[in-house]
Amino acid sequence: MKKPLLFFYYSHESNPARASFLPVMAWLCEERGIDYDAYFAVRPSLADIGDFLPFAGNRHEEQFYFLTNFYDKVKFFALSENDNIPFERFLAARGDQIFKRKSFEIVELYDELFTLADADFPDSAVVFPSKEFEIPDEEVELGDFRIEGKSRIDTFFYPDIFFRKALGINFEQSDSEFEKLRSRGVKKLFLACCPKQAVNRFSSLGFETEVIEYFDTSDTLLSLTGRICKRWIDLGKGIALGNDPITLRWTPKYLRERILPIASVNTLQGAVEVISELAEKTGNYNIWGSQVFDDGIIAEFSKKGIVLNLAHDVEIGITLRSEIKLPALWLKKAPSPTSEEITDSELIRHVDNGDVPVCFVHYAADIGHLPVLPRYLDLHTVKGIRDGIAFPANWWDYAGETLEQIYIPRDQGGIFPTSEPMVSSLGTGVGTEAEGYFPSEEYLKNLLKAREKIAEKVGEGNIPLGYYSFQDSCPKYKHNTAEPQFEIIREAGFEYAITYKSEGKYPEVIYEDQDFIVLNQQSEHWSFSPFEDLLRWERELSGVKKSWIIIGLDSPFWGMVPCYFGVASKGLDLSLMRKTMLYASKGGKSGKLFIVKPHELVRYVKLILKK
Numbered sequence: 001m002k003k004p005l006l007f008f009y010y011s012h013e014s015n016p017a018r019a020s021f022l023p024v025m026a027w028l029c030e031e032r033g034i035d036y037d038a039y040f041a042v043r044p045s046l047a048d049i050g051d052f053l054p055f056a057g058n059r060h061e062e063q064f065y066f067l068t069n070f071y072d073k074v075k076f077f078a079l080s081e082n083d084n085i086p087f088e089r090f091l092a093a094r095g096d097q098i099f100k101r102k103s104f105e106i107v108e109l110y111d112e113l114f115t116l117a118d119a120d121f122p123d124s125a126v127v128f129p130s131k132e133f134e135i136p137d138e139e140v141e142l143g144d145f146r147i148e149g150k151s152r153i154d155t156f157f158y159p160d161i162f163f164r165k166a167l168g169i170n171f172e173q174s175d176s177e178f179e180k181l182r183s184r185g186v187k188k189l190f191l192a193c194c195p196k197q198a199v200n201r202f203s204s205l206g207f208e209t210e211v212i213e214y215f216d217t218s219d220t221l222l223s224l225t226g227r228i229c230k231r232w233i234d235l236g237k238g239i240a241l242g243n244d245p246i247t248l249r250w251t252p253k254y255l256r257e258r259i260l261p262i263a264s265v266n267t268l269q270g271a272v273e274v275i276s277e278l279a280e281k282t283g284n285y286n287i288w289g290s291q292v293f294d295d296g297i298i299a300e301f302s303k304k305g306i307v308l309n310l311a312h313d314v315e316i317g318i319t320l321r322s323e324i325k326l327p328a329l330w331l332k333k334a335p336s337p338t339s340e341e342i343t344d345s346e347l348i349r350h351v352d353n354g355d356v357p358v359c360f361v362h363y364a365a366d367i368g369h370l371p372v373l374p375r376y377l378d379l380h381t382v383k384g385i386r387d388g389i390a391f392p393a394n395w396w397d398y399a400g401e402t403l404e405q406i407y408i409p410r411d412q413g414g415i416f417p418t419s420e421p422m423v424s425s426l427g428t429g430v431g432t433e434a435e436g437y438f439p440s441e442e443y444l445k446n447l448l449k450a451r452e453k454i455a456e457k458v459g460e461g462n463i464p465l466g467y468y469s470f471q472d473s474c475p476k477y478k479h480n481t482a483e484p485q486f487e488i489i490r491e492a493g494f495e496y497a498i499t500y501k502s503e504g505k506y507p508e509v510i511y512e513d514q515d516f517i518v519l520n521q522q523s524e525h526w527s528f529s530p531f532e533d534l535l536r537w538e539r540e541l542s543g544v545k546k547s548w549i550i551i552g553l554d555s556p557f558w559g560m561v562p563c564y565f566g567v568a569s570k571g572l573d574l575s576l577m578r579k580t581m582l583y584a585s586k587g588g589k590s591g592k593l594f595i596v597k598p599h600e601l602v603r604y605v606k607l608i609l610k611k
Helices: 021-032 060-068 088-094 103-116 154-164 175-183 198-204 221-232 244-256 268-282 297-303 319-323 344-352 372-379 395-407 440-458 486-491 530-540 574-585 598-610
Strands: 003-012 035-041 071-079 097-101 124-128 132-134 140-142 145-147 150-152 167-170 188-192 208-213 238-242 259-263 286-289 307-310 356-363 387-391 419-424 466-468 496-499 509-513 516-520 549-554 593-596
Touching: 003 021, 021 035, 021 071, 021 103, 021 154, 021 167, 021 244, 035 060, 035 244, 035 319, 060 071, 060 088, 060 319, 071 088, 071 103, 088 097, 097 103, 103 167, 103 175, 124 154, 154 167, 154 188, 154 208, 154 221, 154 244, 154 259, 167 175, 188 198, 198 208, 208 221, 221 259, 221 268, 238 244, 238 268, 244 259, 244 286, 244 319, 259 268, 268 297, 319 395, 344 598, 356 530, 356 574, 356 598, 372 395, 372 574, 387 466, 387 598, 395 440, 419 440, 419 598, 440 486, 466 598, 486 496, 486 509, 486 516, 496 509, 496 598, 516 598, 530 549, 530 574, 574 593, 593 598
Parallel strands: 003 035, 003 071, 071 097, 124 167, 124 188, 188 208, 238 259, 238 286, 286 307, 356 387, 356 549, 356 593, 387 419, 419 466, 466 496, 496 516
Antiparallel strands: 132 150, 140 145, 509 516
């Protein structure tokens, strides 16, 4: 059933007034019971993943079209320095109202918003600078990898606007724009990190002023956002981690869910303590956002029991997508990919013949890895390919209509039964699962929560049988430096797991408890040379009976734009994946290889153990 109305805001990263309007629209919509979302065109903020917005490659326009199907009318507000903006032509064809202004016309856009909502202007506004600040303590330089120590900070003041139910406006607006605000009943300005002359400037224009935030040379993104969070912690329900563009992209979600922003780049180590303290106060240890550039920080967060939902800045376009609930209909009754597999008799024939099963497992444990999915489906259009893919439960919130292809037969346009879903890492997000890192009790709770969510979407019969971790024995990618918590995975209800313990070594059963079994993988963590690794293990295992090959793959490096062109991919791309997997499916040089899904491999190993 359609909802009557959606308010949607668009702006772009370079716009001086980009961060002002959305928090105002948000509190006004919530007062009126209207759904809202926003889209900020931002560039990837991290090195080596591209120079411009991967809009089409990440299907942002399709996400927007999907969303608007569920609303009778969309009211579209835009602050843009250019006339050519996304979504406008589509909305015009729908007959929706479009309100488009330049950054220096923000008061006029407010006029249109409040007139449309039949509401009066508030009597206060939050003022902040839109300029870029030099923040040398946030600079990162690791060899050729560098992140400059500079950032805009306007993004982070949305709690001050939203919770005060004030307007937002950037300091650089002309006096005439501020005079327009005064003429509309705005009396008081809350000044955040404005220049020293701000008080005199606005007092002379007839405003009452109050300074709520400073930013001096000793400040960092972490210190600034830490103060903002503490100011509003009693109203906050969660915490996010990121930088400027990551926070900007996810602001609509943060507003709807009362998530407060922590920003940090080079100060990430200090962010662990700040966020853990704030998480304790909100009672929410599920942190949204990004590790920015440092995977190693995930291990430190794990010690605090913090789950990271790694979303980043350009991967997901429409944040409200997760609120659209599709009915299950046939999906809960659909056969599981593990219900249609190589038969026992075929596996026994392979055992007797001394054949070597090859299993490819794709790691995709972030919500930020979701753009891999269309490329993954492309890969499965190739006859002979079968594998496993491990992803978190919240993929179903953002791409349920695409994931269903895993359960639709090939002759009906899907890829069933060639792909086997697995659960990744904590199931609800990412953490270092090793002993001494993520707490056992919370580890179990998160896995059970993930299984429950999956069951709600696809039914009990389609809960994955297999599990694939992030760092179960290799905190900070230091191989075999910790012990996995296999008993937790078994207790959560999984039948098998693939571990990094003894990774890169000869195949072996690492752990067994009744029907639960854990296998090591032959790649060292994730392979960036899968064809060479496959050839090497084919030679190594020549003449070795009862063996197998598991190759783990980090999916973003072959499946996300621009990586799938071979850029920033460490040598992986789609054509190499196809070549490698088909080599295995056709028997390899030895003629002994055959390709399997993870559960098929587990069954093969159990048959070996019985023999």
